[in-house]
Amino acid sequence: MVIVCEAIAGDTIKFGLLQDGQPYPDINEYHKKFEKPVLTYKLHNLSNDIAKAEHQTRAVTVAFQVWRLRIKNLRFRRIYDDEKPDLDIWFRPQSYFGSAGVLAHATFPGQSKFYIEINDGWDWVSHAAIADIGHPPIVPIMIHEIGHVLGLVHDTFSNLSIMYPSFNLGAKKNDLYTRDVNRIQWLYGVRSLRQRIIDYFRRRRDAGWDFD
DSSP states (O other), X not given: OEEEEEEEOOTTOOBOOOOXXXXXXXXXXXXXXXXXXXXXXXXXXXXXXXXXXXXXHHHHHHHHHHHHTXXXXXXXXXXXXXXXXXXXXXXEOGGGSSXXXXXXXXXXXXXXXXXXXXXXXXXXXXXXXGOBTTBOBHHHHHHHHHHHHTTOOOXXXXXXSTTOSEEOTTSOOOSOOHHHHHHHHHHHOBOOHHHHHHHHHHHHHHTOSOOO
């Protein structure tokens, strides 16, 4: 097991119980969510570990879509060039992280700096199917960090949760646990099954999910 991330709350951001109706009272949820209907992000750089750049960008896209498929009231859009994003995503050297065991860290909604930083001191692969103890996969780690960006804190109830604070590099975890789904839908609404099916086949037609 290694540490997935350090969730950075900042001095002015506090934790507290959400209002009545939260899915799991055992979790002290963060008190904010992303309020705009579209979250824009910019992938500022890439790791040198993966030969095909499109595999890295696809991994990030897939991670966002894992959340998008479950929620109603928020969409994601990647931006380029000189546009200013809501969220900055960087691969950073080991010196940016407090411990060599930290894979990534992220901030929460409502902070002055809104980012995900991935520890490029590790030797990354694109997805869980080809990961091993020395090669963490981008997709599930990005899913986890995006969860923080959307307002979810760690969930220590089960290591099946994508929001569990550590990650077993020998596991093939690549999707949301039931509690992850319920928590994110509490914040952003439930996406209908019909719309999920339509979106799935549209994406397969336009770009596909596979890493060639």
